[in-house]
Amino acid sequence: MSETYYKLHPISALINFLKSLKELLIPFLVIFGVNLFRDGGISGMFSNGWQGLIPLIVGGVVLVFTLVGGIIKWKRFVYWFEDGELRIEYGLFVKKKRYIPFDRIQSLNYTEGIFHRPLGLVKVKVETAGSGKTGEAEAELTAISREDADRIEEKMEEAKRGFYRREALIAESDVEGEAAVPEPEVAEKKVLRTHYRMTMKELLILATTSGGIGVVLSAVAVFFSQFSELIPYDAIYEEVMIFLRFGYLIVALAIFMGLLAAWAISVILTILANYQFTIQTDDDHIYLTRGLLEKKKVSVPFKRIQGIKISQNPLREWFGYATVTVESAGGSIGDKDEKIRLFPLAKKETILPILNELFPEMEWRPEMVKAPKRSVHFFYRLDFIWMLPVIGSLGYFFYPYGLLSLIIVPLTVGLGVWQHRTAGYSLTERQLTMEFRGVSKHTFFMMKKRIQAVEISSSYFQRRKGLASAQATIMSGLLGAAARVEHMEREDASRILAWYEPSNQKAEEHEKSQPELSG
Numbered sequence: 001m002s003e004t005y006y007k008l009h010p011i012s013a014l015i016n017f018l019k020s021l022k023e024l025l026i027p028f029l030v031i032f033g034v035n036l037f038r039d040g041g042i043s044g045m046f047s048n049g050w051q052g053l054i055p056l057i058v059g060g061v062v063l064v065f066t067l068v069g070g071i072i073k074w075k076r077f078v079y080w081f082e083d084g085e086l087r088i089e090y091g092l093f094v095k096k097k098r099y100i101p102f103d104r105i106q107s108l109n110y111t112e113g114i115f116h117r118p119l120g121l122v123k124v125k126v127e128t129a130g131s132g133k134t135g136e137a138e139a140e141l142t143a144i145s146r147e148d149a150d151r152i153e154e155k156m157e158e159a160k161r162g163f164y165r166r167e168a169l170i171a172e173s174d175v176e177g178e179a180a181v182p183e184p185e186v187a188e189k190k191v192l193r194t195h196y197r198m199t200m201k202e203l204l205i206l207a208t209t210s211g212g213i214g215v216v217l218s219a220v221a222v223f224f225s226q227f228s229e230l231i232p233y234d235a236i237y238e239e240v241m242i243f244l245r246f247g248y249l250i251v252a253l254a255i256f257m258g259l260l261a262a263w264a265i266s267v268i269l270t271i272l273a274n275y276q277f278t279i280q281t282d283d284d285h286i287y288l289t290r291g292l293l294e295k296k297k298v299s300v301p302f303k304r305i306q307g308i309k310i311s312q313n314p315l316r317e318w319f320g321y322a323t324v325t326v327e328s329a330g331g332s333i334g335d336k337d338e339k340i341r342l343f344p345l346a347k348k349e350t351i352l353p354i355l356n357e358l359f360p361e362m363e364w365r366p367e368m369v370k371a372p373k374r375s376v377h378f379f380y381r382l383d384f385i386w387m388l389p390v391i392g393s394l395g396y397f398f399y400p401y402g403l404l405s406l407i408i409v410p411l412t413v414g415l416g417v418w419q420h421r422t423a424g425y426s427l428t429e430r431q432l433t434m435e436f437r438g439v440s441k442h443t444f445f446m447m448k449k450r451i452q453a454v455e456i457s458s459s460y461f462q463r464r465k466g467l468a469s470a471q472a473t474i475m476s477g478l479l480g481a482a483a484r485v486e487h488m489e490r491e492d493a494s495r496i497l498a499w500y501e502p503s504n505q506k507a508e509e510h511e512k513s514q515p516e517l518s519g
Contacts, residue, residue, distance in 0.1 A: 005078045009121050012077070012142040015113075016070035024062065079141065084159040086126065086152065088139055100138055102159035104128050107285065107299035108152065114293055115143070122149050129304075129329065191282065195354050198277035198344065202321075206345035207270035209315055274344050281358065286326075288340070300340055304328045306474040307446040307481065308342070308355065308362075317441055322348045324355070327476035339476075362445055366426035366433045375467050375487035379423075380416025387412060415439070423485050425470070425492065427499055432472055434483035444483035450474050454500040456493045468493035472500075 077090040086105070088098045111123040124144060125137035141149075198206075275292035286300045307327040316322060324343035343351055352364045387408055394402035422437040432451065434444045451472050458468040470493045471484040 009143040013074040102156040110297040112295040192280040196279040207267040306450045310443045313440040329475040368424035371423040376420040378487040
């Protein structure tokens, strides 16, 4: 039993306070926003006696209680090591305890924020197999020293290596008077091997092609939706109508400048998030480090990796760049079910040799079996069901400009032909590879032993042409991950299903276990 209890760094109280304050930001803005649009604005609050100061009083009380809550949360939080477990106790009125066996811990993820780095602290998130199902870490140590973080990792490694069991055997042999059992060797410090470090050129290409402008615009829309009742739409409408009088060119230029500003913000955010992205490994884990203002280190156990996905949007595919995502059981980043990117962006010819180093048992340049030529119209004909009525309506009600909607037809057909040329699969004795496309191209690499299910489907029209679709699902995150190849030969789909059937797997294992017969 451990007699040492460890506490978080006092800066945890401030971090807890700011975290709670962030959640109260919208209510505070609403309260003071309402008073801002009243007669007299903020100054009018002080001219109405103590009743006008009620919003300030309430806000001050809430801030005090939030600060006190952060301090109490820090004071009452302790952790220690006992019986091969990380044990945590916290809470004031309701005391809670959480025991996490070290052998259940999958990874320890580190984050160094702007409050951590000057003080040499880290935030530690403890990930277990169940973390991916809930989308949250099993436990979070808000701020501890690097030495304490290393101590947790050492204890975890000791437990997994069976140190406690060996110490029990030594104590038992001493009591019974037997020969002393040799002392167990001290576990060597892990040697990290660096496989890849993102260059500034790759970082800039990632930032400029990330598509983060949509995230920025949606964030702005959500922010303004919180204050829809306070926004003077009539005044804004009048200003917009006056602005429109300057002509379409000026309006188009203003819209362009707004989009350019949103794009610039997304570029800056992407650079800050992925600065000095590095891939390192030891014998058991892959370590991904990234970030400028907030440095993050995520560890991914090799044994939890279920599959690898290489993705290329059209622009990146044109220049030979790709993004690699790790599909990991119980693995995510942050509190959301965010996939772990092994390569945010790199040349595909750079990626494949590194993947071969990390996963030598997998085939990274398989020969793909493509979908047959007769299935090409299956990739676009269903789109005409919704497309033709839309084109007809636009052409009738907005004639003649509505006829421009006819351009949708060749675009849809072109996309369908592109998807047909991409669709394919490859089978080896232990691996299934599937390649498909929406707009972006995805290549999914899956080991046979990691696949959870294989599903074959064939519609009436597919059966008439001797076609079928195949889907393989692996365990990943909350909902799993699936790869699907549409409209392939029925024999190819049946081949994938036969390859995966448990009876065949058992037969293969039985054959391998039989001794070879000599002549």
